[in-house]
Amino acid sequence: MTDAVVDVRELRKTFRVTEREEGLAATLRSFVKRHRKDVNAVAGITFRIGPGEVVGFLGPNGAGKTTTLKMLSGLLHPSAGEASVLGYVPWRRENAYLGRMTLLMGNRTQLVWDIPAADSFRVLQEIYRIPEGQFRSTVNELTELLELQELVHKPVRNLSLGERMKVEFAAGLIHSPSVAFLDEPTIGLDISMQVRIRRFVAEYNRRTGATVLLTSHYMDDVVALCKRVIVIHRGRLLYDGPLADLAERMAPYKIITATLHDGAASSTDLDAYGTVVSREEGRVTLRVDRQVAPERTGRLVNDLGSRLADISVEDPPIEEVIDRVFTSEQTTVSA
Amino acid sequence: MIRTYRALLVAQIQAASQYRVQSILWMLFSVIRPVIFLAAWVAVANSQGGQIGAYDVRDFAAYYICLSLVSNLTMSWNAYDFEFEVRMGRLSPKLLRPLHPIHYSVVENLVWKLTTIIPLAIVLVFVAITFDARFRTTPMHLLLFVPSVLLAAALAFLSGWVLATLAFWTTRVHAVSTFWDRAAFIFAGQIAPLALLPGPLQTIALALPFGYILGVPAEILRGGVTIPTALQLMAGQVVWVVIFYFAFQRVWRVGVRQYSAVGA
Numbered sequence A: 001m002t003d004a005v006v007d008v009r010e011l012r013k014t015f016r017v018t019e020r021e022e023g024l025a026a027t028l029r030s031f032v033k034r035h036r037k038d039v040n041a042v043a044g045i046t047f048r049i050g051p052g053e054v055v056g057f058l059g060p061n062g063a064g065k066t067t068t069l070k071m072l073s074g075l076l077h078p079s080a081g082e083a084s085v086l087g088y089v090p091w092r093r094e095n096a097y098l099g100r101m102t103l104l105m106g107n108r109t110q111l112v113w114d115i116p117a118a119d120s121f122r123v124l125q126e127i128y129r130i131p132e133g134q135f136r137s138t139v140n141e142l143t144e145l146l147e148l149q150e151l152v153h154k155p156v157r158n159l160s161l162g163e164r165m166k167v168e169f170a171a172g173l174i175h176s177p178s179v180a181f182l183d184e185p186t187i188g189l190d191i192s193m194q195v196r197i198r199r200f201v202a203e204y205n206r207r208t209g210a211t212v213l214l215t216s217h218y219m220d221d222v223v224a225l226c227k228r229v230i231v232i233h234r235g236r237l238l239y240d241g242p243l244a245d246l247a248e249r250m251a252p253y254k255i256i257t258a259t260l261h262d263g264a265a266s267s268t269d270l271d272a273y274g275t276v277v278s279r280e281e282g283r284v285t286l287r288v289d290r291q292v293a294p295e296r297t298g299r300l301v302n303d304l305g306s307r308l309a310d311i312s313v314e315d316p317p318i319e320e321v322i323d324r325v326f327t328s329e330q331t332t333v334s335a
Numbered sequence B: 001m002i003r004t005y006r007a008l009l010v011a012q013i014q015a016a017s018q019y020r021v022q023s024i025l026w027m028l029f030s031v032i033r034p035v036i037f038l039a040a041w042v043a044v045a046n047s048q049g050g051q052i053g054a055y056d057v058r059d060f061a062a063y064y065i066c067l068s069l070v071s072n073l074t075m076s077w078n079a080y081d082f083e084f085e086v087r088m089g090r091l092s093p094k095l096l097r098p099l100h101p102i103h104y105s106v107v108e109n110l111v112w113k114l115t116t117i118i119p120l121a122i123v124l125v126f127v128a129i130t131f132d133a134r135f136r137t138t139p140m141h142l143l144l145f146v147p148s149v150l151l152a153a154a155l156a157f158l159s160g161w162v163l164a165t166l167a168f169w170t171t172r173v174h175a176v177s178t179f180w181d182r183a184a185f186i187f188a189g190q191i192a193p194l195a196l197l198p199g200p201l202q203t204i205a206l207a208l209p210f211g212y213i214l215g216v217p218a219e220i221l222r223g224g225v226t227i228p229t230a231l232q233l234m235a236g237q238v239v240w241v242v243i244f245y246f247a248f249q250r251v252w253r254v255g256v257r258q259y260s261a262v263g264a
Helices: A024-032 A065-073 A117-127 A132-146 A161-173 A191-208 A219-225 A243-250 A293-307 A318-328 B002-017 B020-047 B057-074 B078-087 B091-095 B102-131 B139-168 B173-187 B199-207 B215-222 B227-258
Strands: A006-019 A035-049 A054-058 A080-085 A101-105 A179-183 A211-215 A228-233 A236-242 A253-260 A275-280 A283-289 A308-314
Touching: A006 A065, A035 A065, A035 A228, A054 A065, A054 A191, A054 A219, A065 A080, A065 A101, A065 A179, A065 A211, A101 A161, A117 A132, A117 A161, A117 B002, A132 A161, A132 A191, A161 A191, A191 A211, A191 A219, A211 A219, A219 A318, A228 A243, A228 A318, A236 A243, A243 A318, A253 A293, A283 A293, A293 A308, B002 B020, B002 B102, B020 B057, B020 B102, B057 B102, B057 B139, B057 B215, B078 B091, B078 B102, B078 B139, B078 B173, B102 B139, B139 B173, B139 B215, B139 B227, B173 B199, B215 B227
Parallel strands: A035 A236, A054 A211, A054 A228, A101 A179, A179 A211
Antiparallel strands: A006 A035, A006 A080, A228 A236, A253 A283, A253 A308, A275 A283
């Protein structure tokens, strides 16, 4: 991958924060001498992203995701390390770079509240120096994809959260950026709006070939959009590879669910086949080692015989895998 | 850049039109202080036989009318806005566009002045008639007033931005800018025309930037200084604009690196 669009090497960001204990004495002491502590928000991460990829950037709160996106978009200067996006060093914030990328934050607004979005779009047209023809076709395309017809002529403050987010997306993409950093793009939105935004991102990526790096706490976003995920925790890279392999690498077990005709699952002793995770009326869920899963399934089918109504073997839910990654803090695995 | 400014102007005028009443109230508020000082000086002058130094009652009226106009034309409130933007993370989207954030402020500033200048002029004409103001303005004074008020506006704007940029280091710029405003209150010619300040204070005032923002252009407009003096004072304005221009460049460059995108 020599033509990486995003190329990050040993990127670090250390914040210096002031700390003090509670109480009057500590407060008075802090007037004279402040205790400062270094916090490693990003502790040396390395990855590359090729053109047109949609990559999920995962990690719990405080993992360093947003800090990384801010460095890649040029808002923050790193403490150490290097990065290049589209061949530019982001934090030099050259106009040529700013004109080709976007950072969309789900909980931030960049539109002027008091005027309709259509007027903000005109301002952005001039700022980004978008030729009239291209501007019209982009606006039409975004209007169609995001169903904005009604929305762009109302003052932004009169829009609902979901409506505003759609308009924000349009504003953020009006200059047809080649790279989009999306930070929690669906946060706070209802399910149907989340689905629409997801569809839009996928469609945008397909139509324009833009490279997308997105963070989200909604695994559905990631599953729907990203073939590849990068997982970071406490500023370090834990996993970088296909989403499909994440479960295999990080959660070396499968989930077998067996449903019994007689509904007597609670009385059946299935501990011999694997770890029983749950027993409900007629249904038992087992966790078994990945390697032995086919063999255990076979034995279950054999042993339960005609009592078995249904059986399924699945990877654990992605949320569970992620949670496991974060709680166990495994060492870096790269696929 | 002209097209960008035009687009920003249109958008800002639209936004401002939603706050017409607020703009007018702000404008009236900015006139109250000079009018109070005017009334006070008129009272003092009358008790001393109608004359203090080179100023009689009608000169005071002309001075404070000019001061109100200059104050409106040079007003800059960036420090307050900017601190808010940094603290709330609102600066981030602006930093990510290929346009320096200062341009948004220039436009906001211009629009405010454009939308308030006419009602202000009406109020000032009314004050002028009430106090029977006497202007000693010659055409040459008027000619010099134009660059002088532009320099003053630039100086107010740039010094405001230097203060505002401190928000990169501390998210409590308010304290610093309040201190700045208090100093301006004494040394800019608000509490009294600079010519009436006691000797040492006058020297200090002319060595500080504040007077070049308000008192200097106001006196030029009133015709209260000779043309050579006006030119000398304008040279002082140029020096301060240059100083603050470079200070701003420097502080901004370092500050943006410092910017930790608080809450952004």
